[in-house]
Amino acid sequence: MVNTLFLPELREMLQLGQETDLREFCVTLNPGRTAEFMEGLEDAEVWAVLQHAEPYRRAEIFGYFEENRKLKMLTREPAEQAAALVEEIPPDDRVDLIHGLPAETVANILPLLPAIDRRDIERLRSYVEGTAGSLMTTDVAKLAERFTAREALEELGRRASDLETIYYLYVVDDNNLLRGIVSARQLVSAISNTTKTLGDMMETDVVVALVNEDQESVAGKVERFNLLAIPVVDSGRQLLGIITHDDVIDVVREELTEDAQRIAAVAPLEDDFLRIGLFKLSYKRGIWLTILFFAALLTAFALRAYEDELEAFAWLVWFIPLIISAGGNSGSQSATLVITAMTGGEVKNSDLPRVLSREFVVSLLLGGFLALIGFLVALAIAPTAWAALVIPCTLLSVIFCGCMCGVTLPILFKRMGLDPALMSNPFVAGIVDILGIVIYINVARVLLG
Amino acid sequence: MVNTLFLPELREMLQLGQETDLREFCVTLNPGRTAEFMEGLEDAEVWAVLQHAEPYRRAEIFGYFEENRKLKMLTREPAEQAAALVEEIPPDDRVDLIHGLPAETVANILPLLPAIDRRDIERLRSYVEGTAGSLMTTDVAKLAERFTAREALEELGRRASDLETIYYLYVVDDNNLLRGIVSARQLVSAISNTTKTLGDMMETDVVVALVNEDQESVAGKVERFNLLAIPVVDSGRQLLGIITHDDVIDVVREELTEDAQRIAAVAPLEDDFLRIGLFKLSYKRGIWLTILFFAALLTAFALRAYEDELEAFAWLVWFIPLIISAGGNSGSQSATLVITAMTGGEVKNSDLPRVLSREFVVSLLLGGFLALIGFLVALAIAPTAWAALVIPCTLLSVIFCGCMCGVTLPILFKRMGLDPALMSNPFVAGIVDILGIVIYINVARVLLG
Known part of the structure; x- marks a missing residue:
């Protein structure tokens, strides 16, 4: 507006x-x-x-x-x-x-x-784009240790027009090596003390970002330590600049938006949706659509292999989309929950057993409920009540497998150093699709054969 | 670790x-x-x-x-x-x-x-949880207009032990009404000026949050104006507290995580994934799984209605999962891209025509490419080359519909005041599933009948 x-x-x-x-x-x-x-x-x-x-x-x-x-x-x-x-x-x-x-x-x-x-x-x-160096500003309030609080404030006052905002005061030596930081709070509390210098009041255990450090790692530090700004240093601890909180919000937003896109099987756009070139956009979507397409192709060959069963019990065909989508939806719910929980730091690699045991219960609850609805519908469509049993048995197994795959794959991918958000949903979808068909026909064979 | x-x-x-x-x-x-x-x-x-x-x-x-x-x-x-x-x-x-x-x-x-x-x-x-009031702290540096910069710094120094961090100095009158703000930068620049008071240097056009304002709206203001903290006032402009940047990062993280969960059709957890009760978790997943399940049930009835066609051309059955998943995947890509672009402020309601025209091109590129692969595979499976044509024609149409639905529904839902992230993907999936079947069989009828 x-x-x-x-x-x-x-x-x-x-x-x-x-x-x-x-x-x-x-x-x-x-x-x-x-x-x-x-x-x-x-x-x-x-x-x-x-x-x-x-x-x-x-x-x-x-x-x-x-x-x-x-x-x-x-x-x-x-x-x-x-x-x-x-x-x-x-x-x-x-x-x-x-x-x-x-x-x-x-x-x-x-x-x-x-x-x-x-x-x-x-x-x-x-x-390089995506490193601490590419985010930092060189507007830094830096001073030597010898200043008292009042002298420091007066010195800053003379330079204030060049400084965007005064987040912290950085104490450096003659070679621009970072010695410590003084917060505005400390500086202001010491204003009436005429002997205490910056060296006396500074905090020497400073959380820093290395200039080549990945931006998500930097954002993580700023969030964990609730910093207004983080100093950026080179490997020799020379103070190069600072990264401020507003850039950190941008990084968090970018990171989570990319997560959401990866979950929906789109390679991160890294550009505005309305500005990115259409061929580039098609490419970023096309790669994953193609991978998913080949995974789904397997289902075609699986169904062809089960030609005889499908001919003998034609009504089984009608439930194929239902079964595949129930497995796929529950699997993508599980994968998304685990991925967002890992990004938010709630779930670690070592939590796999706990995640699995919780998911075991949830998948049986969800599978049981949907199996019940599925059974009622199948009763109306299948030739006999016994035949209708194929549907709930399949649904329960497929949803169980979907959920278990969904929580396990992201954690496994992360352990292997791969990006869980990028890999999980396509894999889950592929595995669950083909598993769905195999389970379905084999349940039918056992019950109807 | x-x-x-x-x-x-x-x-x-x-x-x-x-x-x-x-x-x-x-x-x-x-x-x-x-x-x-x-x-x-x-x-x-x-x-x-x-x-x-x-x-x-x-x-x-x-x-x-x-x-x-x-x-x-x-x-x-x-x-x-x-x-x-x-x-x-x-x-x-x-x-x-x-x-x-x-x-x-x-x-x-x-x-x-x-x-x-x-x-x-x-x-x-x-x-109330989720309002500005629930996020704010009452640790605020507030002073009257009459102070000079130096007096203000000395006064703050006496109180500094109660203040977490000094973000801005808030200038209030005797009734605690917010009159203006002074930044640390302004305060420090004026330190040697003995006559200029806070009233002279303060910024009077202050961006504020109302105490009942929704937290996402507050976070939006802080991000847009790059604030370190935003003052919270009541309807009478009494200064009640401030919300600091670290709480804003939390809100942004929460908001985007919920978006990702909604996109995967999970009602937002509002709790840690490992801490939430299993029945509550099953409920939050179960409602949407059930809605999606009923949508998929429609496909069973549609397929039953096409019983004759499926019996006449049994090989058509093998491609059902492929066609449905190609439509579903491209639709969910489109919906997710539009949803994340809307959350990030890149796409507004009024952009619908532009979004549609761009998606038109992308969907034809993606659909064309996958149709080509699909045709090659179908040639190997279908009885004749002419019959194999059913597959690419269907794929192109289904992917086109999937993409168009995917970009339109989130914008429509938003216009109607509904949450696009929550509603879009289930609707897109439901519509595309059923549309996929209908398109498939009718293309087959035309080409093979």
Whole structure:
């Protein structure tokens, strides 16, 4: 929903060149809300309004627009104005944007930036996507051990305009090695103490992320230790930057969304659903559909092998989809529950026996209930009550196998170092489909043969 | 993996009553790591070690144990010690714990707490689960407008021991009405300015959460505005508390996990997979399995209606599972992609035409490819090449219908105010199963009849 409340006023201000009003508009509301009110404007109009904000505020407001709009504006507007804006964008966001810009635009903008920003951008661009380095910002509050709390606060005050937010104060030595951290809480409590230095109050056992560490592992640390930000260091413990809580939320969201997609047998898109290329999307879906297709093909050959039984008892055919889908659905429930519980840290590899014994009970309850309904329906369709018994016996066995497969495979895959979300459901579906047919015909053979 | 590195030393210290060493152990490492090293101890041993930490530190370390262990310790250990610990736990976590304790334990502990904490607990307990009120903490840094930056820092320093972390400074009037917020960055930049007050520097357009607001809506605001914490107010704008970023990560995780479970047709567990009662678990899975079962039952009746065709062309039966699963898998891929894209804010209701036109292309690509493979296999099984054509024609149509259903239903359900994740996949599966059979037999009729 685009907020159209101020659009006419904003357009009028632009047309009449009412600079004071436009400047006022850019500071009165908080930057996010300011961006919201401009969403309905054309890109060129947004850009024109932004030129009336102070540089820092301009970058803040700009940050709230959609990725696509930001990229379009930076590409189309004059390089000098774009560079002035890019200079003020926080280092981590800035690098993400530059990743999305056409090479030509980047080549136009980069030379207009101060050397220090240019070097910072080049360094951050060199980190591999998905590592701590690619998420971090270089806006860090760092100071030496010798400062007292009050001196530290005064020093920070002088630099505050360069710092997005002050999460923690990082204490480094002359070689930029991380020595410890001081929280805002500790700093503020010590403000009246004129002798205690940062070295005295800092926490030296610091949770850090290595620059090449996988982003999910970093997010896990931030979540477990409830951190506002985590320092990123290289193997020599040089402080390179910090990763802040907002990037961690993004990682958690990405990770879980990919899980859900993998569970439905789609290779993670790694892009917006509406932006990803259609061939790429078809490919990411096609590989798994094809694997599942070949698994299902086995059922065709199995059914052909049972040609005689199916001819002798034609009514058995009518229940084939029902039996296969009951097994498949219960198996995919089990697999999904185990996968989400493993991602959430509730289930570990060592929990397999406990998971199995619980699933044993649940699968018999579910299988028993559905077998009962299935029996009642089969009574109406099968030639005799004895023949109808084939259906509940099959359902109970198939649901039992589906559930057991469903909980076991994800844990096994994880133990083998494979991705449980990616592998489990296709395998479960394939195994349960073919098992369903085999169980069905053999139960029929025993009872009817 | 339990860290056993220090266990023998810790046990020895406890046996020999080495108080200085135990006190030392509690302060040297950061609290999270201290808890990690104690994980292998018995509950009673953990409790004994904790008694050597300062009250604030004790609560911090305690906070890192698993929910279950925390509840067990609080229930079994002396009420006086438990109360002393509870007093130091941050208000929001404390209430969550109390929710999990047996009524008897709560009745023993509460009277031992200072009246102010008791009232705080009672108030927080009264908020409905899943609302902003149930997530918030009452540890808030609030001050009046008249303070200068330096005075504010000094005042905060005096109170810092009660504040978990200082996220923002909240400016309130004499009636506790929220007037504005000051960020740590603003506060620190103004430290040398002796005349500027909080009233001068505060941001007055504050993003707030209403106390009854749904937690997902609150999490959305925090994510969109990149906040460290969001103030919670009542309808009269009284400042009641704040919700911090770590609780927001939990909400996002919960929300997405529930999405994944709903996609696999499980009613959200709302409890740990290994802790939820087996009957409750069976119920949450059973309702949807039963609904899916009835949908699949329709296929049995459809197949019975086509008895003559199936008898005339017995080989058609062999491909039934293949066709149904190809439709079901492609439909569930489509539905899952749309659902996750809607949760992530990439797809809105108004995007339906665009989604449909893109899916049109993708479904023909996927359907065409699988139809080709299917045709090759059918050539080997079907009596004539002409007869084999039934399989690719059916596959293309079924996959096309599956994909179109898959993307349309979640958006329609959302427009109707229903939960797309909960409703879509079962409906898609049901519709595609029955449609698959109908398309199959009718294609066969046309080509073979």
